[in-house]
Amino acid sequence: MLRVFVLIGFTYLFLHLHATGDISKYINMKYSYISESAIYIFVLFTIISVYNYVKKDKHSHDVACDQCGHDHSHEENSWWKRGLTIITLLIPVITGLILPVATLDSNIVEKKGLYFPAYDEDDEYSQHQFLQPNTSSYYGKEGYAEVMDKGLDKIKNLKEITLGEDNFLNDLETIYNYPGEFMGRQVTITGFSYHEEDLTNNQLFLLRFGIIHCIADAGVFGMLLDIPEEMKADNDQWLQVTGKLETIYYQPFKKTIPILKVTDWKSINQPNDPYVYRQY
């Protein structure tokens, strides 16, 4: 009977997340059909368990099992082991339903931070990964160049580039790949601020978490800002900034990276969807 509760619990958890839309705070919605299909399987499992439970009441349990070849070999016999299984499985159902969904913030940036000392090994190619989306040094050069060229063509002639939610990762990647093309260009970007020891007083990172599949695999992407003196921002303060694109040799990354010289900025509320998602 307790098993039925667990199955109902999981069914309800998945249904609840889909119904409230909170599911997008856990996974990339491109894959929502996968967790949707889980709902159907859970419903099916629940119905069958209830049916079996009711049926079991009618028949003598032992006799029924011997006849139909049910596999009880891996069912724990002791009641406390069974109880432990049920409790363990109920934990995510309960915490998933009652605890509020947290948003990844600078605390996670610090943990995921990816401040690899390995840059020193080969200066020429080393760059900081966590700012720069996707690219690869292992791509077949032509195929990759083609993809990148498309991205470049898309925004090359724009006077102003706005890194919104849909194009954030793609356009950011293009800018990192062709910083020369975008020198002096006006760029608007939204994200949360992040201070880092190596930064000078007039520098700040503006970041967003990019999600591939679920938030366990989220990475941090964004841009270094050169901020005016009067501008102040704490960690995790959401900002929309506009500025001119320049480049800077950034010692900790041992690389020249784009930097946005901020001319306009405003504090904003955290967007409804704080994450950006990888589009194939």
Added chain:
Amino acid sequence: MNVETLLQLNTIFISIIIEALPFILIGVLISGIIQIFVSEELIAKIIPKNPILAILSASLVGSIIPACECGIIPITRRLILKGVPVPASIAFMLTGPIINPVVIFSTYVAFGNSWRMVILRSVLALICSILVGLILHKAVKQSPLKNNVIEHIHFHSFKERIDAMFKHSIDEFFSVGKYLVIGSFIAAAVQTFVKTSTLVSIGTGQASSHLVMMGLGFILSLCSQADAFVAASFRNSFSEGSILAFLIFGPMLDIKNTLMLLSTFKAKFVMLLTGVITAIVFLVTIFL
């Protein structure tokens, strides 16, 4: 540590479970189907008598089955119970999560629409799983399963079969599900509390960078469909070989599937398997 951190831990924990559960459900359903609809006789007929050929063919079958590293464990257990030799079953288990359409596609995209990493990853994974199978063939004489009650079943009707199939699937869900929960929790805790940079700072040499990337693959416990993107983000500070070690080792062993392995196999066998996989993946990728 504050409340917000704990909530983040919970959120990552739930997200790993939401991501993995659908694949576990599919895994236990396939396991149920095998249990009821595939007979021992059929398996005995299909699997080559020669143990080496059996390992080779099982690896290849694994590469067509689209399963993830958690979902494939119930299937593997079922195959062993149905009489597939252990080395061949394990070879199947190791290629399944790495060589399948979804993973190939995501690896292709993650590494800038190039086939190079896809081919290296698939071919090396195949080589690793065959080598692991061969070693197990020499090393394992007894059944490594915790329970290996072989049941001989005869059914009277199709409905009875379907009934039994679901009964098996649900049983299996409960027996592996709790290990998924525990594993996901540990993985989420590691992500919330341990700085990746601490681990990475351990190894920058050639051998140590391979071990570090394998360690990362283990503790991050990413689904094999998503890990290529994370791997791609390491490409500038790590060699191609060590990134391949991450891409091959991660889907074969990680926190959550090791716990699930412990639910199915004897602890001694899991230790042996962990050692063999670690050594093989390390050696194969370092000599690349």
